[in-house]
Amino acid sequence: MTSNLLSTFDPRNGRLVARYPCADAAQVAQVxxxxxxxxxxxxxxxxAARRSQALHSVAQYLRAHLAEFAAAEAADTGKSLAGAAGEVEGAAALWEYAAALARVEHSETLGSSTGSGLALTLREAMGVVGMIVPWNYPLITTAERLPFALAAGCSVVLKPSELAVGSLALLVAHLQENPLFxxxxxxxxxxxxxxxxxxxxxxxxxxxxxxxxxxxTGRAIETAAVACGKRVSAELGGNNQVLVYPDADLGAAADAVxxxxxxxxxQACIAGTHVLVDPMVADAFVLELEQALQRRYPAADATSLPAGLQPMITLQHKQRIQGLLQQGLQQGGHLLQGSRLDGPGQYLGPVLVDRVSADSILRQQEIFGPVITVCRVPAGQxxxxVADNHYGLAAYVWTGSSSTALAVVRQLRAGRIWVNANPEFWLPELPVGGFADSGVGREGGIRALETYSLPKAVIIN
Known part of the structure; x- marks a missing residue:
């Protein structure tokens, strides 16, 4: 690698975490x-059995070195150690599931279609996968992709965000040293x-x-990759809606929001940040929302930092969010109790904005910060x-009616939908991905190997 160094910093205090050697074009080509x-x-x-064994060993390694991975993730992203540890465990579960999938047969035989011959399909690994992952959940987003690409038989060149590298550096160092790979x-x-x-x-x-x-960035990458004849799987931005119907459990909904x-x-792609609530229950819901904020993010006084708050990844990101908030408040948004428009260093919020119009900049832009908006509109609208929203990554539905829930789920164009539940619950068996401006393709789930392989047809006479 070159003498050009990449530096990472702890968002909680601005301290240097580590330096890494940047690659140049010649080194990218070599890799x-x-x-x-x-x-x-x-x-x-x-x-396949050998690949499965190798992947399973990574899951075991992650669990055995959970504290080390969690510390690296927390230092780069500003997460709590407990939050980062949960991500390590989630990543291990994904590696474990991919290990099982590696042994799943996914070819077809069409013996009766050719008379005396035989027609069949085989799956062929895609080849070399260039994998580019973000700073907010580096270990989890990698685990949703890397083990499945390996299970299919691909090799991988991984590029982490320049803002969060540590946990992936540990992971790849282990893969390089692991004799099963x-x-x-x-x-x-x-x-x-x-x-x-x-x-x-x-x-x-x-x-x-x-x-x-x-x-x-994803659209630019898609354009460049397709122009070079490559296939693309891309999970992009989310501007996710929370639908609160009049018959919902308002306390549970507010706490989950x-x-x-x-x-x-x-700073999560699947964060449910834009609430649509029927005016019939809006006042009661907003009160529950303020109380839930006080419970989950208590502060000693108006000048103290709320407990459990996570900093923004960079100062520039914080300032961008503050600019959007200023515009949104000028457009008529009302701050709710407990909101904080600033904080020390890279800290900001939390911010709850009520009476936000459907066309407010706070709803139209992906904020990617600790901002929750409330839009009061009749449930019939x-x-x-939602259909006017150009994103389709995740959605949340709160209702006491199973028929309403089923009807809404069928209507929503979102890759992941939670009904009367919060996003802490997910399964490796389920696919992830989005509609519209939230991306193309699917990762994870039972069909994950199809993302990283192609069928080839064979006729034998």
């Missing part, structure tokens, strides 16, 4: 060519997306790009407002 060689020479021809079946590239990410996306040795990040919308400082 990609090496990944292609490993793919053809060893990993793709390894029996060929050397360099997974390689790590450090550097900015504009340089390293672009070079990875365009390199001819890379067959596929798997990306998680903003919609704008605070828990899910402000988790990770609101919910579907039209």
């Amino acid at each position: 990609c060519q090496r990944a292609r060689q490993v793919f053809f020479d060893s990993w793709r021809v390894l029996p 060929p050397t360099d079946v997974v390689q790590l590239l450090y550097g900015a997306g504009a340089a390293v990410g672009q070079a990875l996306t365009r390199h001819p040795a890379v067959d596929m790009i798997a990306f998680v990040g903003s919609t704008a 605070i828990a899910g919308g402000l988790r990770n400082g609101g 919910f579907n039209a407002i």
Whole structure:
């Protein structure tokens, strides 16, 4: 690697965490060519049982070194150690599930279609996958992709965000040292997306790009990758709606909105931050929302930092959110009790804004911070407002009626939907991905191997 160094900083206090050597274009090319060689020479021809064994060993390693991974994740992202530890356990569960999938047979035989011959389909690993993951949940977003690509037989070149590297550096170091994996079946590239990410996306040795990040960056990557003949799986931005019907359990709904919308400082793609509530119950719901905020994020006084609050990843990100808030309040939004428009260093919020119009900038822009908006509209207008949203990553429905829930679930175009539940509950068996501006393709779940492989048809006479 070059002498050009990438520095990461702890968002909680601004202290230097680590420095990593950035790759240049020549080194990106070298890594990609090496990944292609490993793919053809060893990993793709390894029996599925051996790949499964290797993946399972990673799950065991993550659990055995949970504290080390959690500390690295917390230092880069500002999470609490307990929150980061939960992510390590979630990542281990994903590696474990992918290990089981590696042994699932996914070919077809069409013996009766050819008379004396035989027709069949086989799955072929995609090849070299360039994987670009974000700063907010580096270990989890990688675990939703990397073990499934490996299970399919692919080799991977992984590029973490330049803001959060530590937990992935630990992971790849283990993969390089683990004798169950060929050397360099997974390689790590450090550097900015504009340089390293672009070079990875365009390199001819890379067959596929798997990306998680903003919609704008994702669309640019999709365009560049498709122009080079690559396949793309991309999980992009979310501007997620919470639908609160008049018959909902308002206390449970409000508590879940605070828990899910402000988790990770609101810096989560699936955060349910935009509430649509029927005016019949809006006043009661807003009161429950204020009380839930006080319970989950208590503060000694108006000048104290609320307990459990997570900082913004950078000062620039904080300032961007403050700019959006200023515009939203000028458009008529009302601050609710407990809101904080500022804080020390990179801390901000939490902020609850009531009486936000459907066309407010606070609803139209992906805020990606500790801001929850409340829009008071009749339940009969919910579907039209949601349909006007260009994102479709996640949605939340709160209702006491099973028929309403089923009707709404069928109507919503969102990749993940929670009904009367918060986003802390998910299963590795379920797919992740979005509609519209929230991305293309699906990761995880029973069909995850299809993302990282292609069928080939064979006729034998």
